[in-house]
Amino acid sequence: MGTTSRPPMGWNSWDCYGTTVTEDEVLANARFMAEHLLPFGWDTVVVDIDWSDPTARSHGYNAGAPLTMDTHGRLLPDPGRFPSAADGRGFAPLAAQVHELGLRFGIHTMRGVPRLAVDRATPVPGTTATAVDIADPTNACEWNPDMVGLDHSHPGAQAYYDSTLALYASWGVDFIKADDMLWPYQAADIEAYARAIARSGRAIELSLSPGRDLSTTHEPHLREHATMWRICDDLWDRWEDVEANFARFARWAPLSGDGGWADGDMLPLGRIGLRAERGEPRDDGLTPDERVSLLTLWVIARSPLMFGGDLPTSDPGTVALLQNADVLAVHRDSRRNREVFREGPLVMWAADGHDGTAYAAVFNLGDEPLALSQDVSRVGFAASGGPEVRELWTGATFPRREVPVQSDDARGVAPGSAALDLALPPHGAVLLAGPAV
Template identity: 70%
Template sequence: MATSPTPAPPMGWNSWDCFGTTVTETEVLANAAFMAEHLLPYGWNTVVIDIDWSDPTARSHGYNADAPLALDAHGRLVPDVGRFPSSADGAGFGPIAEKIHALGLRLGIHIMRGVPRLATERDCPVLGTTHTVREIADPTNRCEWNPDMDGLDHTHPAAQAYYDSIVALYASWGVDFLKADDMLWPYQAADIEALDSAISRSGRAIELSLSPGRDLSLSRLEHLREHATMWRICDDLWDSWDDVEANFARFARWAPHAGERGWPDGDMLPLGRIGIRAERGEPRDDRLTPAERRTLLSLWIIARSPLMVGGDLPTSDPDTIALLQRPDVLAILTGSSGNREVFREGDLVLWTAAGVDGVRYAAAFNLGSAPLGVALDAGDLDLPSALDGEIEDLWSGEAVATSVVTEQSDTARGVAPGSTAIPVTIEPHGVALLRYSPA
């Protein structure tokens, strides 16, 4: 594996939800500065420039056929100088990386599987070989949704040399994180292995993220763990309850396998000011309710998914930013284990996880459109029947009262006599995020 095991999921910002294919150097650096000042103390440390940073004609709401992508002499994508002026004279993303590193942050960039079709047309020489791009291109394995790339023929040795050359270039710029797209649907095992090998040969520690995750099967788990830091388990996620709710079932399958060997990824968090020049929708504050935002974060965190915020940080609502500044909540992401869905019954979904020193976590979600009052059984939370500590709702900061059930009643329905009942009322599409701390 090219990247070392990571003790916690990556956390950062990605330009896609707010700026789509059109993000500029100024916007990247503004988000980096905001992150360093307001979010780095809470663990957010990665700034990712998403797709089409080489296209001088990039636009919102889609891709351009036959785009005049910026390439070097060896068919490798380089930044568009118009949007990234510091990349002039072959500097690439080096100057931006230097500024981001000076803030204590890491730089990530998006790449596509394969080789640019424009490089195939120009028949660029593959660096370090006597072969050309046209010899290694595979037009029969093109991306289904993006017009820029040809596939690679991995039976040809220069295909590996091409991936080696692009990763070496990006490593020389100081890139720390690669979001590699069109890798998982359909599953491109040869490309994943070749890119992982290229990262190893680059000599730089670079984390590898794979996308998109439509219909991703658990049968791929060991291969993913061997070659990547994180991998998407869904298609693009946007600011609708339907998108959020669909990930409950996916995380239930994948979360038990999250850990230092790799992180199942529920996609970016479409929170804050999004759609500015994005693929989908007009400029807006995300359309999730406050309860849905807390549910989104709680599910991603208790499932230990990577967290990449999609909203423009400097112009996002302060209340949204405050949700990202909760060390007690983020401790579940960085320091819990045994994370799993315990049950799903009607509109109620219950997750639990273990903390350190006897701490236990639980997230009780209400998928329904009406308030839900329920008494949780301490046994379902893996808590002792007689509690000797305190339970706190981490979002409200309030203590949660408990009682030992002496006989069956409507107020403690489903909790056996002799067990401790934990009554909670959960707002529509909301969550009760609980922490038990022993005395």
């Protein structure tokens, strides 16, 4: 279903504001993105979960919440947090303001129908059914109390999704993060949701969550119906969360591309936890080297990039990482992205670029510094000729060292080859560009 030639890039409110983000906070982040990040490809602003709950709070969900809803059981933005949504205007005024900045507007949705709609037996537009008729309470979300599943053997279930997507399209929504779709795998809902988007008449990118234990056997189905799909549970600002995604991306990166993207979740960087699900207000808990490693992995694996921190109050050094055009060119243009080596703390990735360029990412997952020499051919670089190998985060160049034929190089590079000498800090990475073989 995806149409994007590169993975989506943007901002999402979850890591900093959880369920409680306000219209003013969305617009502050949108304006910052338009001014500082749009020229680098960051173009999507997403309002995450529970925008209809007037009682939303940090650190959890509210059972029996008095969700804002229309007479057809379709959720509406809470006008207390989103004043422009008053009088049934929905997200249309906010989306218009985001569009005026040159950005796309996105929202979070949940699988199914609101419990409150079932309680009220709200009518399904275009049918004689009510929410009671189309509900499947046995397939409810395990972690959010607002919704119950849909009975897709009833035609009213598709009609309900059609009506909700028609509403979102009328607001000007460009991107939807549809949650509770992948664990367990909800094939019928994914198909019905994608069908409703197609019927809405608006080009809307579909992101599916969460990705706990997601199997690559689903890839053809996912690619047919969605733009991006999560391959992990929620990612937070802990090195163990980042490290766990190395193995997942190694499985999924070769399957990404052509408008369908494996998603390693949001980037929990910058100023996060302001009113979020986990933790108190803070600058993210990763070290500078860990931030570079996280971004390098997401870039070389061509994951969608959704920044989770509050942009206006995030550290300028963190924001500067999002403005590296050379790094983002790897994300935009590279192909055949793949893990090529993993042994102990050392992980290496390679990718093909344009015009005779190759890319490589080298990671130290260990807790100690790592000095190494690597045969340049292992990551796709030519042994000689062409420009020097360049590190894209810093701009530093690395000469290719000739290893004499008679040499017995103690660092494991074969005699007669060319080597790169690298020094990586704990949990550090380099992202390299050089002449391809």
